[in-house]
Amino acid sequence: MEKRIGTAIILIExxxxxxxxxxxxxxxAEIIIGRQGLPRSNGQSIISLVLDGTTDQISxxxxxxxxxxxxxVKSVLLKNYKNE
Incomplete structure (x- = not known):
């Protein structure tokens, strides 16, 4: 299956x-190529992930x-990603 690159935003309530x-x-972990966590003053936290995997893996x-x-959690995937 073709790989995609994408992002996922996670809101921790x-x-x-x-x-x-x-x-x-x-x-x-094998599909996560970047992770950033952002604590918020309202007690919630946001984590953004950069992903590289098949649609099945990301789903x-x-x-x-x-x-x-x-x-x-919400994700966005890009088509026509050139694999390394």
């Missing part, structure tokens, strides 16, 4: 969910994250 979220990210990651209580 419940800090109790962070351990489960980090376990999911670790399980999908698996976002699907697992989306099932965690207190976590929201």
């Amino acid at each position: 419940n800090r109790e969910s962070v351990q489960e979220m980090n376990a999911v990210l670790t399980d999908h 698996s990651l976002t699907g697992h994250l989306g099932r965690i209580r207190g976590i929201q």
Whole structure:
């Protein structure tokens, strides 16, 4: 299957969910090429991910994250990405 490059934005509304979220990210580490965390003064946090994987791999990651209580996730993928 063809690889895509994309991004995922994760909004953490419940800090109790962070351990489960980090376990999911670790399980999908092979497609994560960049990660940036931004704490906010309102108690929420935002994590942005840069991803490089197939649509199935990226969908698996976002699907697992989306099932965690207190976590929201959205992703965007680009077509016609030239693989190295």
